[in-house]
Amino acid sequence: SFVMDHVPFGQYHVSIDKKDPQSSRYEFDRESVPVTVEHSPVTLESSLSLKQFVIGGKVLDFKGNGVAKAVVAVNGSPVTETDQSGSYSMKTSIGSYSITASKENMLFEELKGYELSPQLRRIGSIQASKYSLCGKVFMEPGSPVQGHKISIRSSKGGRQESLVTDGKGEFCAMLAPEEYVLSVFAGTGIIMTPAEKKVALADGPVLNAEFRQAALHVQGSIDCLESNCGDNIKVNLVKDGQNFKSETLNGKSKFSFANIPAGPYTVTVEKKDWCWKSKSISVKVGTEDSSTLKFVQAGFLTNVEVPRPVAVQLVHQSGAKYDFKLQTGQTSLCIPRSGAFTIESDKCVRLTEKSFS
Known part of the structure; x- marks a missing residue:
């Protein structure tokens, strides 16, 4: 309410002073109310009714930094977007609302039953409560990428979650911002690298937690009776009774098989009219290269x-x-x-x- 004293006789319009910076926050049902001042006090028969007002707030990440381009929603409907500092403003009316924000790979707290009024200077901050933790499992050609179990445990201990890779080998979860340790179980005898991966989700979403099937080198040499081993020495890498890879040595005495998945193998050697101290060597490919294999010509x-x-x-x-x-x-x-x-x-x-x- 308001009172104006010593107003001269005449016809007037009562309106809001738009030169006042604070007045720009408010929107009324009409621009002005007409009034006639004569010999006695005047009470307005109708008044200006507040229709809407402008109020703002801020969207923050878990560490309290502003989040740019977050969509702010009121009662489930998007109304505005934050600027580069994470600030936003919107028009609203007096009432109780649910206010939240959204952005890809982030989940925010919801302000439930939040009372908005012209007397309120700012809306309480909306802060991130969860981030996306996503990654991918890469397997050797021909090996399935779907259905591998991803174990996610908090480095603080206690809470643990499990995910399963999709048809592209990808996985994703929305988790509280803290440090986690990830590991992959891709099947008996299959070794993944790294064995474990630590991720700090408190710094924001992690979208590139990658694991690969361990693919290493199997290397070795041929010890010949003569200085020159000659040509046509064939070295085979055998898995489950089948040749997995082969290499024919011509004028050299060293062999190497690259990108070999973990598991048990047998390496064999052959050359026409040569005999060996041992024609085969068993090797188990694990997390390190096998580089000490040696075939010795017996005669x-x-x-x-x-x-x-x-x-x-x-x-x-x-x-x-x-x-x-x-x-x-x-x-x-x-x-x-x-x-x-x-x-x-x-x-x-x-x-x-x-x-x-």
């Missing part, structure tokens, strides 16, 4: 056929002697060095060939 293969068991001695051109016991029929011998040999045997046995190289 060169030669076939000998005899009609009955007999002991023979091979004499190398250098004078070195090697004893063998031959069985009836054809026998493959692993000769431990190259060069020319003569064959010596029991005098009761007549050999058709007494030398070879």
Whole structure:
């Protein structure tokens, strides 16, 4: 209400002083009310009714910083958007409202039953209560990406959640802003890297928590009897009885298989007319490269056929002697060095060939 004294006789219009900065906050049902002043006091028969008023507030992240471009909603309906500082203003009328904000990958507290009136200078701050924690699981080609279990536990202990990857290998959850530890179970024998990942959700949404199936190197070398190993040495990486990868070495003595998923394998070696101390090596690919494999050539293969068991001695051109016991029929011998040999045997046995190289 208001009272004006010593008003001269005349016709007037009562209105709000628009030059007053505070007046710009208010919107009335009409611009002015007409009044006639004569010999006695005048009481307005009708008054200006407040229709709407402008009020503002701020949208904050978990740490109290302003959130730009957040949509502010009143009773579920969007009404305005925050500026770069997180501030907003809106027109409203007297009443009780539910006020909240929304922005991608953020969840905000709701101001429920919040009383708005012209006397209120600002609306209480709307603060973020949860952020998105999203990521993706990458598997080797041919391996499924859907259905892998994501374990999320609070670094403070206690609360733990589980998610399952979708058809793209992706996962996402809305969680309270704190630090979490993530891990992936992709199946028995499958190792993921990293084994665990720590994320600090208090700093804002995390959208790139990635895990990959461990794909490492299996490497090794060939130890040949001669300085030059020559060509056509074939090295195979075998998994579940099937060749997983192969490499043919020509003029080199080292082999390497890249991007190998974790699991048990067998590495084999072969070359025509060569024999080995061991033709296969078992290896378990885990979280580190396997780089100490070595195949050692034992010698060169030669076939000998005899009609009955007999002991023979091979004499190398250098004078070195090697004893063998031959069985009836054809026998493959692993000769431990190259060069020319003569064959010596029991005098009761007549050999058709007494030398070879």
